[in-house]
Amino acid sequence: MATRRYSAFAVAREATRYHSGWERAWASPAPKAKYDVIVVGAGGHGLATAYYLGRNHGIRNVAVVEKGWLGGGNTGRNTTIIRSNYLQDASAAIYEKARSLYENLSQDLNMNVMFSPRGVLMLAQTEHEVRGWKRTAHANVLQGIPTEFIGPKRVKEIVPIMNIDGPRYPVLGALWQARGGTARHDAVAWGYARACSAMGMDIIQNCEVTGVRQSGGQVTGIETTKGAIGCGKLAIVVAGHSGRLADMAGFRLPVESVALQALVSEPIKPCMDVVVMANTVHGYMSQSDKGEMVIGGGADSFNNFTQRGSFHHVEETVRALCETFPIITRLKMLRQWGGIVDMTGDRSPILSKTPLGNCFINCGWGTGGFKAIPGSGWAMAELVAKGEPGPLSAEFGLDRFREGRFIDESVAAGVAH
Numbered sequence: 001m002a003t004r005r006y007s008a009f010a011v012a013r014e015a016t017r018y019h020s021g022w023e024r025a026w027a028s029p030a031p032k033a034k035y036d037v038i039v040v041g042a043g044g045h046g047l048a049t050a051y052y053l054g055r056n057h058g059i060r061n062v063a064v065v066e067k068g069w070l071g072g073g074n075t076g077r078n079t080t081i082i083r084s085n086y087l088q089d090a091s092a093a094i095y096e097k098a099r100s101l102y103e104n105l106s107q108d109l110n111m112n113v114m115f116s117p118r119g120v121l122m123l124a125q126t127e128h129e130v131r132g133w134k135r136t137a138h139a140n141v142l143q144g145i146p147t148e149f150i151g152p153k154r155v156k157e158i159v160p161i162m163n164i165d166g167p168r169y170p171v172l173g174a175l176w177q178a179r180g181g182t183a184r185h186d187a188v189a190w191g192y193a194r195a196c197s198a199m200g201m202d203i204i205q206n207c208e209v210t211g212v213r214q215s216g217g218q219v220t221g222i223e224t225t226k227g228a229i230g231c232g233k234l235a236i237v238v239a240g241h242s243g244r245l246a247d248m249a250g251f252r253l254p255v256e257s258v259a260l261q262a263l264v265s266e267p268i269k270p271c272m273d274v275v276v277m278a279n280t281v282h283g284y285m286s287q288s289d290k291g292e293m294v295i296g297g298g299a300d301s302f303n304n305f306t307q308r309g310s311f312h313h314v315e316e317t318v319r320a321l322c323e324t325f326p327i328i329t330r331l332k333m334l335r336q337w338g339g340i341v342d343m344t345g346d347r348s349p350i351l352s353k354t355p356l357g358n359c360f361i362n363c364g365w366g367t368g369g370f371k372a373i374p375g376s377g378w379a380m381a382e383l384v385a386k387g388e389p390g391p392l393s394a395e396f397g398l399d400r401f402r403e404g405r406f407i408d409e410s411v412a413a414g415v416a417h
């Protein structure tokens with residue numbers, strides 16, 4: 001499908017003719033009988049996998065099969081925090097690759113993904129957190145990722161609306177990553193989808209995968225609500241539904257699915273130009289370009305596939321943030337929602353070969369995979385194209401759970417978002 005470039009000139013041209021000349025951003029074809037690669041899941045990670053398969057490896061006979069609408073899963077439901085200040089080297093490498101790709105993603109995809117490197121503050125509100133963030137800051141220096149541990153005075157300078165002297169949760173300092181930030185989540189999915197479609201790839205929406213066809217330890221195709229489709233290789237990239245797809249393919253995953261929720265307030269005047277994460281109270285907040293305060297909370301403590309919000313989380317999350325941000329006590333909350341996230345025991349992702357020779361899986365990003373989309377797609381495309389993991393994904397194989405080689409980002413780093 002031919003696509004015209006988006007530009008200021010194109011906007012001006014369309015303004016003169018009632019915007020009648022915009023073409024569809026991506027095609028909606030019927031599935032072909034067979035593809036070289038089928039990617040299941042048109043979230044950010046699936047679409048980025050397809051994009052880098054085409055761009056980096058020249059594999060373009062690709063279908064991305066999606067049961068709903070593209071970007072309608074967690075990719076369109078998250079709070080868009082982007083950072084790379086992880087503790088373990090393998091994590092820092094893939095998240096930093098993603099963060100650096102985000103810097104030029106708008107130009108790369110010719111779609112404004114509104115990447116805003118406004119800075120991310122991760123508050124230390126206990127002595128344990130102070131020690132944890134200092135340790136992470138030291139690790140980041142060794143990894144070549146610019147972060148620093150800053151004191152409460154500097155925190156207050158960066159976020160004047162913050163109350164740093166709360167009796168229960170005083171702010172003792174923070175881990176500061178000045179090049180972290182946010183991006184527009186829908187635009188990331190739309191940008192990758194448009195670029196994939198322009199390369200001749202098929203994005204097949206409203207097409208649920210219901211079975212995985214196999215012969216002699218290899219995948220031969222998939223069964224879907226639009227019929228059977230053959231493939232040379234299969235990439236499963238379905239986040240919270242990974243366990244179900246693995247079940248169809250005949251293997252098990254060390255992944256649990258739980259709902260994670262978020263909410264936004266009514267829009268207010270600009271009052272906070274960075275992202276703040278308060279992990280002790282388990283709330284985090286940023287202000288959207290529209291002025292809404294975007295607030296995220298914790299994950300459910302039981303497995304479920306509900307994909308919607310619940311009142312007790314709103315209350316818990318907002319109550320937790322009230323002491324640190326007194327201004328939100330007077331805000332009305334507008335919307336809440338939930339997504340189904342896929343959690344591993346070590347809170348690190350899985351990019352891996354599977355027991356089926358030509359089937360690969362990308363999952364386990366849990367509560368924090370939006371920030372990883374470009375790096376994950378890059379690494380997954382390499383894994384699928386070459387059949388072997390590259391340097392970015394080598395540590396994230398399924399075998400680490402058998403071998404006890406965990407990449408611990410929950411207990412060690414204190415947070416998984």
Ligand SMILES: Cc1cc2nc3c(=O)[nH]c(=O)nc-3n(C[C@H](O)[C@H](O)[C@H](O)COP(=O)(O)OP(=O)(O)OC[C@H]3O[C@@H](n4cnc5c(N)ncnc54)[C@H](O)[C@@H]3O)c2cc1C
Binds near residue numbers: 068072260
């Ligand atoms: C409330 C919330 C807040 C979050 N905040 C952040 C944040 O601030 N920063 C951050 O980095 N991350 C955050 N995350 C996590 C992040 O959203 C996810 O890790 C990431 O979006 C996962 O992307 P994905 O492409 O793997 O999955 P998804 O976007 O969920 O895509 C998977 C797709 O697979 C499709 N699918 C499932 N089963 C089938 C099937 N049988 N057949 C065909 N298609 C199927 C689904 O419909 C879905 O579209 C948050 C998540 C939530 C829910």
